[in-house]
Amino acid sequence: MKRKVIKQADQAFTITLPIDWVRKNNIDKNSEVNVDIIEKSLIINSNNPISGGSIKVDFTGLHQRNIYRHIIALYTKGIDEIEIISDKDISPLIMKTLNSLIGYGLISHKKDSYVIKEFGSSAYQNLDEIFKRVFQMILLFYEAAIKDIFGEEKETIDNLLARDLEVNKFCFYLQRAINKMSYQDPINGRILFTYSYVLEKISDEIERLWRLNIQHKPKKSKEIRELIELSKEGLSKAFNIYYQFNSSKLDDIYVIREKVREKSMLKRIDPDTSRFIRHIVKIVEEAADLNHLTLMSKL
Numbered sequence: 001m002k003r004k005v006i007k008q009a010d011q012a013f014t015i016t017l018p019i020d021w022v023r024k025n026n027i028d029k030n031s032e033v034n035v036d037i038i039e040k041s042l043i044i045n046s047n048n049p050i051s052g053g054s055i056k057v058d059f060t061g062l063h064q065r066n067i068y069r070h071i072i073a074l075y076t077k078g079i080d081e082i083e084i085i086s087d088k089d090i091s092p093l094i095m096k097t098l099n100s101l102i103g104y105g106l107i108s109h110k111k112d113s114y115v116i117k118e119f120g121s122s123a124y125q126n127l128d129e130i131f132k133r134v135f136q137m138i139l140l141f142y143e144a145a146i147k148d149i150f151g152e153e154k155e156t157i158d159n160l161l162a163r164d165l166e167v168n169k170f171c172f173y174l175q176r177a178i179n180k181m182s183y184q185d186p187i188n189g190r191i192l193f194t195y196s197y198v199l200e201k202i203s204d205e206i207e208r209l210w211r212l213n214i215q216h217k218p219k220k221s222k223e224i225r226e227l228i229e230l231s232k233e234g235l236s237k238a239f240n241i242y243y244q245f246n247s248s249k250l251d252d253i254y255v256i257r258e259k260v261r262e263k264s265m266l267k268r269i270d271p272d273t274s275r276f277i278r279h280i281v282k283i284v285e286e287a288a289d290l291n292h293l294t295l296m297s298k299l
Contacts, residue, residue, distance in 0.1 A: 017044070043186075052118075052180060054081035064093050071097050071116070075104060076172050078179035084114040100165055102173040130177050131192070134170045135239050138203050141167055142232050142283070145210040150225055157214055164207040171200040188297055195293045202235065202286045209279035218272040223263060227277065230260050231284040238287040238294075245298045250291050257288045 003015040017027065025046040027033070033044050055074060059067045067090060074082055084094070094114055098104055108115035141163065148155045178193045212218065234256040241249050264281050266273075 052078035052080040054083070055079050056083040056085070058085040059090070060085065060087040064090070067093060068097050072100070072172060075101050076175040076179065078176055081115065081117040084116065086112055086114070090114070100169050100172065102169055127177055127181060127192075130170070130174050131196070132243070134167075134174045134196070134199060135242070137167050137170055138199055138206070139232075139236060139239060141203060142206050142235060145206055146228055146232060149210065149213045149228075150220065153213070153217075155210065155214060157211065160207065160210055160214065164203070167203045167207075168200070171196065171203060175200075191293055191297045195290065195297070198286055198290055198293070202283055205279050205282045205286065209276065209283075212272065212276055212279065216272040218276040219270065220273075220276075221266075223266060224273070224277065224280075227260055227263055227280050230256055230263070231280045231287075234260070234284040235287040238290045241291065242294050242297075245294065247295075250295070253288050253291055257284050260284045 001018060003018075006014050008014055021027075027046060031046070033046055035042055035044055057070065057074075059070065062070070067086075071082065071084075071094075084090075091109065091114075094106055094116070098106060098116070103118050104116055105119050106114060107117045107119075144163070174196045175193060178189060178196060181189070234253050237249070237253050237256070241253070260281055264277050266277065269277070
């Protein structure tokens with residue numbers, strides 16, 4: 001869309017704002033907008049959350065797990081209202097799915113039609129705090145796993161699933177928050193979304209590690225304890241580097257990753273212990289990959 005530049009007095013230049021954008025963002029004569037300069041571009045931002053709009057989807061014939069994935073994807077995308085059509089009663093599944101989401105509720109159910117909608121006004125603007133809380137939750141998740149695995153091993157599958165649900169809930173909320181906000185710098189928005197996606201993957205690896213220990217009780221030697229502590233240290237350093245950025249500290253994580261790789265090459269281990277070690281290695285590998293995203297965000 002091209003706009004004509006108008007020269008004003010005192011060497012000032014103005015352009016008009018597109019009326020559709022003005023109406024959509026409730027701009028009036030008293031409104032203020034942010035104008036950011038990025039290279040040759042000017043980005044005008046109203047700082048209002050993006051309206052996710054509504055969508056109608058037909059889930060007839062879909063497996064329940066597939067329906068769950070569809071709803072989660074639409075939620076994290078930022079959709080505000082979902083009308084669902086189904087040839088079967090999926091009320092229990094919808095209610096279970098809503099337990100994984102923040103700010104979504106079932107507002108209507110008529111025969112084969114369900115309407116899920118965002119309620120209230122979410123503080124998506126406070127994105128840094130949401131991001132920080134998610135990262136801290138994952139760190140605490142890992143610490144709790146290590147304490148139980150190398151302690152009394154009292155955790156049950158049901159309790160673990162409840163823990164994992166809570167972490168995932170905030171991971172999904174973070175991804176939705178990123179997509180709902182008008183970013184002054186859209187490139188940084190894409191970087192942060194990728195970062196949040198990697199955090200979710202790390203959380204999943206912790207859950208699999210803990211579940212494996214509950215179900216199969218793999219042998220855990222002193223060497224494996226050292227491995228998991230190194231892995232946790234790598235994840236903690238990734239958090240510290242993001243919030244207290246220092247380029248000279250980036251190598252610390254790579255050094256830890258190499259130590260974990262080297263120490264993970266244990267001989268004469270059973271399949272369950274081998275799987276257990278792979279989860280540990282995967283966590284520190286993902287933590288090291290966060291360095292690349294941190295650099296793109298901070299430089």
